[in-house]
Amino acid sequence: MGVFIARRVIISFFTLLAATLIVYVLVANSGDPLEELYGIADGNQREAAIEARTALLNLDQPVLQRYLGWLTGAAGCLVGACDLGQSIAGQDVTTLLPQAMVTTLRLVVASTLLAVVLGVTVGIVSALRQYTGFDYSVTFMAFLFFSLPVFWVAVLLKEFGAIRLNDWLADPVIPIPVLVVVALLSAGIWQAVLGGPPRRRLVVAGVAAVATGAVLAYLSAVRWFAQPALGPVLVIVISLAWAVAVTFLVAGLSNRRVLFAALAATAVALLGSIVLAPYLTDPTWGFLGLCVVGLVLAGMAAGFALGGLDRPQAMRAGVFSALLAGGTVFTDYVLFAFGDYYDSVNGRVVKTIGSGTPNFTGTFWERFLDQTTSLVLPTAALILISFAAYVRYTRSSMLEVLNMDYIRTARAKGLTERTVTVRHAFRNALIPVTTYAAIDFGAVIGGAVITETVFGWAGMGALFRNGLANVDPNPVMGFFVVTGALVVVFNLLADIAYAYLDPRIRLS
C-alpha cells in the first residue's frame, strides 16, 4: 500500500509538472499582454507603460525561460518560501490565492459530496425499479440535466431560487393550488419508489398525498417558514426515526440487538447535546469537530456494548445513528438562528451575488447561515449536472451487478432482498462509480469557474478568467497548480477506494 501510494504520488507529480508547462506556454502565447497599452495616446507614457509591464512580466525573455523562472519560484513552495509570481496588476499571487481557494473549495467540495450522495441513491432506486415509470422519469431527467448549460441554469436559479423565493419569504403562505400540486407530486413519487401491487401503491399514494398536504398546510398556517424551528420534541422524533431507518438498512428491523444499539447511540447523542448546550450557543468549528469524534466513539461504544453476536453491524448502525442525531441537533440550532438572521439581512436571505455578506458579524450559527445561503444556489447549479452523471453510472453498474450469478445464488439461499441489495450488490456497484467520481471532479472545477462568474464570487474562477483575459500567466498558473493538484489527489483517493471496495485489485 505504502509503495503504491508513493509510486502514484511520484508519477502524478511529474504529470502535473508536464501539465504546468503546457498550460504556461499556452497561456503565454494566447494573446498579447501589451494590447491594452497600445491605446494610450501619449507616446512617452505609452513607452513607459509598455516598458514597466515588460519588466514586470519579463516579456523580454523567451517563454521557456519565463516558465523556468516561475517554476523556480513555485518550487520554493516545497521548502516554505512560496513565490508564484505577480499578476499583471502587480499583486502577489501567493496573497491572492489562499482566500480564493477557501471560497472555491467550499463550493466544489460541497457540490461533489451532495451530488455523489443524491446521485448514487437515486441511481440505485432507479435500478431496483428498472423499466417502471420512476425509472423512465429518472432517465429522462438525467438526460435533460446532462444537456443543460450550467450558466443558463444558474441565471434561472438566480431569478426563481433567490429573488422570487426571498419575495415569498416576506409572506410565506403556500397557496392552495400549489399545495395540491405538491401533495400529488409527492404521492406520485412515493408510490413509484416503493412499488408493489396496485392496491399497495394506491394506499402509499393516498397516505403520501394526505401527509404532505397536511404538513404543508400546517407549516403554512403557523407561518413556519418565517420562523422555522424543530423544537425538542421534533428533534427527538426525527433522531429516533433516523435510528430506525439506519437499522433497517444495516441489519433489518428484526435484529433487536442492532436496533437497541442504534437507539442507545441516538439517546447518548441527544443527552450529549443537552449537556453541552451552554457551549453550543456560539461554538467554533474545532469544537464541533471534537463533537463529531465524540459521536463516532459513542456510537461505536453503544454498538460494542449491546451488539452481542452482531457487534460489527451494531457498531456501524450506532455510529450512523449518533451522527444523524447530531446532524438533527445541528439543523435545529441553525434553524433557530434563522429569525435573527432574517432580520439582520433585511429579508434578502438567499444571495445572488458573492460568497457571503461583506463584514457580516453574528454568532457561529448566523455566520453559518450566511455562508450557506450564499452557497446554496451555485451549489445547486453545479450539482444538477454531476447528479445526472452519477445517476446514470450508478444505475447501469447496479443493473450489471444485479444480473450476476452470485446475486442469484444469494437470493436462492434465502437471503432477504435487503441483504442482497445492500450487502451484496451495492458495494460492488460502487466500484465503477468511484472511478467516475475522480473524473467528475475535474469537470466540477470547470463548472465552478462558470458558476462563480454568474454569481459574482471572487474565487479561483475569477483568478483564472481575468488572468486568461489579460494574457497574464501567473494567476492562471496559481489557479492551475491548486486545481491540478486537487484532481491528482482525487484520482489517488479514487484508486485507494477502488482497492478497498474490490479486494481482487492489489495495489502494487
Place this chain on the structure above:
Amino acid sequence: MSNLDPPAAPTPPDDPHVTQPAVTTGEPGADFEFTVKARTQWELVLRRFLRHRGAMFAVFTLLLIVAVSVSSIGYGPIPGWWGLSYLQTASTVDGGRPTLDVLPAFVDGDGLAWGQHPFGQDNAGRDYFALTMRGVQQSLLIAILVGFFSTLIGATVGAMAGYFGGVVETVVMRLTDVVIAIPLLILAAVVARGTDGSAASLGLFLGLVTWTSLARLVRGEVLSLKEREFVEAARALGASPFRIITRHILPNVVSTIIVSATLVIASAILLETALSFLGFGVQPPDTSLGVLISNYQTAFATRPWLFWFPGLFIIGIALSVNFIGDGLRDAFDPRQNKVRA
C-alpha cells in the same frame, strides 16, 4: 421486443465479414415454416436503432433544427426564406416583444401566428429569430467539427498505441495522462483564447484537446483485439499493419468510436456555449448560442425572451444528440437492456 427479434448479437463481434444468422424463434410446427434469414451485423444494429423510439424522435428533432436553421437564413451560398438578416439593425417594435403566438383565441391569443419577429428583437432591433438561427448554425458547426477532429485523432492515436505498443504507446499514454490532469474547460479556454474566435478554428482547436478519452478507450480494445486469431491469420497472410488496423481491427472498435463521437458532440455543444459565455469562444460580431445567452443574461428580468430562446435551442440540440448516442449504444450492445431475472 417481439419474439421475432433475433437473439442478441454476441459482443464484441468477431470479424465483421462473417454474417450473423438470425433465427426466428417461433414454434416450428406443421403450419409454420421454419425460415432462416441471414442478417449482417450492420443490419442488426440498424434494426435495433430504428426501433429505439427515443433515438428516432431525437433524430427527427435534430434534423428539423438543422433544416430550419440552414434554410431560414441561408448558409454561405444557400439563400434563405427568412427575409431578415441577423446583422441588420432596425427600430424595435413593441419593445422587441416576440410576436410568436401559439395560444388559440379563446385563451387570449391569436391562434398560431408568426408575426414579423417571432422571437422578438434584441436591444439593437436585430431580428432575434435570425440571430438564434445563426447561433444554432455556429454552435452546431463547432460541435460537429470538434466531434470529427477529436474522433479522428483519438481513434488514430489509440489504435496506433494499442497495436504497436512500445515507445509509441508509452509516449501517447503519458501524454493523455498529462492532458487528462488539466480540467477540460481550463484547457479548452486556454486554447480557444489563442484562436481568432471563428467557428472553424474553434472546432479544430477544441478537437485537438478532447481526443484523449477516446484514445484510451480505443487503445484498451485494440490491445485485446490484436491477440485474437483473425488478426493473427491476417498477419500470417502477410497483411501490412496498416491493412490489419483499418480492415480487421477498427471495424470491431467502430461501436465504441461512434458512441463516443456522439457524446463528444453533445458535450462540445455545451463546451462551446460555456467558452463563449466566459468570453473565450466565438467573437462578435458573429454569434453563437452561448454568446447570445451571455449577452442577455442580465436582461432576464426585463426581456426574458432574449434568454429563453437560445437556451431552449441548446437544450434541444444537446438532448437530441444525447438520446441518439444512447440509442446507438443500445443498438450496438443490447446486453445492457436485459431485464433483470
